[in-house]
Amino acid sequence: MKRLVIFSVFMVALAWTQKTNYKGYKLLRVTPQTKEQLAYLVNLSRSPDSKGWPSDLKTLDFWRDPTTLAQSVDIFTDNGALMEQELLSKGMQPSTLMDDVQSFLDRRQAENANSIAAGSRFTETYHTYEEIIDYLNQLANSNPLVSVSRIGVTDESRDIVTARISSGGGDTKPAIYLECGMHAREWIAHSTCIWIIDELSTLYGQIPEITGLLDRFDWFITPVSNPDGYVHSWLNDRLWRKNRKINPSSPCIGVDTNRNFDANFGGVGSSDNPCSDTYGGPSAFSEAESQAMRDILLSLQGRAKAAVSIHNNAQVWISPYGYTTERPADYAEMERIMTAGAAAIEATYGTNYPFGPGSEVLYFTSGTTKDYVYGTLGIVHGYTLELRNTPDGFVTPTTLIAPVATEAWNGIKAMANAIV
Numbered sequence: 001m002k003r004l005v006i007f008s009v010f011m012v013a014l015a016w017t018q019k020t021n022y023k024g025y026k027l028l029r030v031t032p033q034t035k036e037q038l039a040y041l042v043n044l045s046r047s048p049d050s051k052g053w054p055s056d057l058k059t060l061d062f063w064r065d066p067t068t069l070a071q072s073v074d075i076f077t078d079n080g081a082l083m084e085q086e087l088l089s090k091g092m093q094p095s096t097l098m099d100d101v102q103s104f105l106d107r108r109q110a111e112n113a114n115s116i117a118a119g120s121r122f123t124e125t126y127h128t129y130e131e132i133i134d135y136l137n138q139l140a141n142s143n144p145l146v147s148v149s150r151i152g153v154t155d156e157s158r159d160i161v162t163a164r165i166s167s168g169g170g171d172t173k174p175a176i177y178l179e180c181g182m183h184a185r186e187w188i189a190h191s192t193c194i195w196i197i198d199e200l201s202t203l204y205g206q207i208p209e210i211t212g213l214l215d216r217f218d219w220f221i222t223p224v225s226n227p228d229g230y231v232h233s234w235l236n237d238r239l240w241r242k243n244r245k246i247n248p249s250s251p252c253i254g255v256d257t258n259r260n261f262d263a264n265f266g267g268v269g270s271s272d273n274p275c276s277d278t279y280g281g282p283s284a285f286s287e288a289e290s291q292a293m294r295d296i297l298l299s300l301q302g303r304a305k306a307a308v309s310i311h312n313n314a315q316v317w318i319s320p321y322g323y324t325t326e327r328p329a330d331y332a333e334m335e336r337i338m339t340a341g342a343a344a345i346e347a348t349y350g351t352n353y354p355f356g357p358g359s360e361v362l363y364f365t366s367g368t369t370k371d372y373v374y375g376t377l378g379i380v381h382g383y384t385l386e387l388r389n390t391p392d393g394f395v396t397p398t399t400l401i402a403p404v405a406t407e408a409w410n411g412i413k414a415m416a417n418a419i420v
């Protein structure tokens with residue numbers, strides 16, 4: 001018995017330190033050209049829990065989902081040869097974006113480390129949770145515009161930290177809230193929030209547009225909304241998406257906190273299987289991460305004019321609703337803002353950003369931030385911004401941080417300027 005206990009402790013310790021290896025995994029890209037091909041891919045992407053997959057496939061993850069004809073779809077799988085055969089048998093021509101995902105991940109990580117060693121700017125490289133917290137604290141200590149506060153504590157006892165950038169005016173000024181990194185592996189999202197914090201805090205008084213935006217709004221920005229998942233993506237599994245909740249009665253870990261909000265909770269586009277990447281949790285707001293965002297927005301009620309969740313990498317600007325194709329009563333106003341935002345993004349480097357209700361331009365989702373922000377809190381401008389799609393999936397190279405963050409920030413500035 002004692003030996004069994006020691007063995008079990010050893011196994012738990014082993015699991016704790018084990019690093020997920022994606023050797024031999026592939027990322028494929030395919031573009032549906034017929035309705036039948038699109039329907040096949042949509043059906044496959046909506047079977048997230050292995051039911052309906054080609055047999056012998058252990059991992060199938062759509063890094064970019066099928067939405068419309070002639071738009072590319074990115075498929076991550078452990079069995080690339082089998083998946084290629086499947087796609088070919090449907091008349092599609094898959095190309096390989098990553099032949100061996102693990103070597104790709106290793107290369108990207110080395111590039112980031114080299115870039116830091118070569119003295120690249122903090123905002124143009126990826127950083128650990130601890131480094132980001134240090135950066136925020138230093139900024140708060142040295143810059144009178146910035147203060148940081150803890151808006152929640154995770155299951156693994158990490159602080160969920162929000163930076164407030166304010167040029168003064170008391171606690172009645174209109175506010176804009178930005179959140180990044182609800183999905184741990186989407187590192188370019190975290191970098192985009194840090195980029196915006198840096199721009200607002202260093203360019204006030206120097207660039208009239210920034211000065212105007214800070215004199216009009218207090219900005220509240222959470223750059224790491226899911227600290228436990230983010231740390232796990234650095235130490236154990238670069239492609240981890242959910243938080244790190246231990247699910248009772250399941251060996252699988254984690255809740256998708258962007259399915260945990262009280263907005264059609266548990267409905268279409270979320271899973272009740274704890275092993276799924278879209279598992280919404282046992283009940284709405286069961287998770288520290290979603291509670292933290294809810295609570296800061298409640299504390300800003302009456303002030304918050306917009307709340308934007310930043311994700312990667314579908315390259316769309318989406319509004320409510322995710323769970324129904326019924327248009328929100330305020331859709332005309334949302335459309336006006338998204339038109340301005342998408343135009344500003346496109347004017348930067350020519351990146352085309354489709355926009356519209358999530359249920360129409362992306363796919364059905366329930367329990368997401370934007371629907372709660374609009375549907376329950378009554379903040380008209382509740383959006384999800386999915387950053388630029390690249391062949392790098394969730395492993396955006398450090399060299400793309402500046403252009404992707406710059407165009408997204410231009411979109412957000414245009415949004416803020418257009419809000420009346």
Ligand SMILES: [Zn+2]
Nearest residue numbers: 183186311312
């Ligand atoms: Zn995401």
